[in-house]
Amino acid sequence: MAKHSAVPVINALSSLWHPTQILADFLTLHEHGHLFKPRGSEQSTYEGVFPPLKPLTITWLGDSSNVLHDMLVTFPRFGHKMRVGVPPQKAYQCPEPVWNRVTELGCDKNIHWCHDPREAVHGADIIITDTWYVVRIIQTYPDLTPY
DSSP, X not given: OGGGOSSOOOOXXXXXXXXXXXXXXXXXXXXXXXXXXXXXXXXXXXXXXXXXXXXXXXXXXXXXXXXXXXXXXXXXXXXXXXXXXXXXXXXXXXXXXXXXXXXXTTGGGGEEEESOXXXXXXXXXXXXXXXXXXXXXHHHOTTOOOO
């Protein structure tokens, strides 16, 4: 489609990637104040422009979906650490082409993988999850509360 279009074409979603979701995630982080602000000031250092996000530890709980894939190649490039908690079954792991891109970009150094949601959320500033995975965590770890 992009080859024959006279206007830009945006990949809003594919089976492996979901870049527009990450743009929405950055906007949400901005709206909720996870940004640098000068000491003693409520104003950002850039008027009319989003200031950079402060370094965060962002946890993903769920399967290796297109949303996670874009998080893996985006958040570490902005100085954030990723903690990823996925089920241990092979079907839920990161596909090889995605992981190859992650390592090609040098993002793998700031990503911690595990299968235990308690380990994954340790030290997290932000937790992002698939809806179905929350139910699975509560069933597996009934002593945890979702709030």
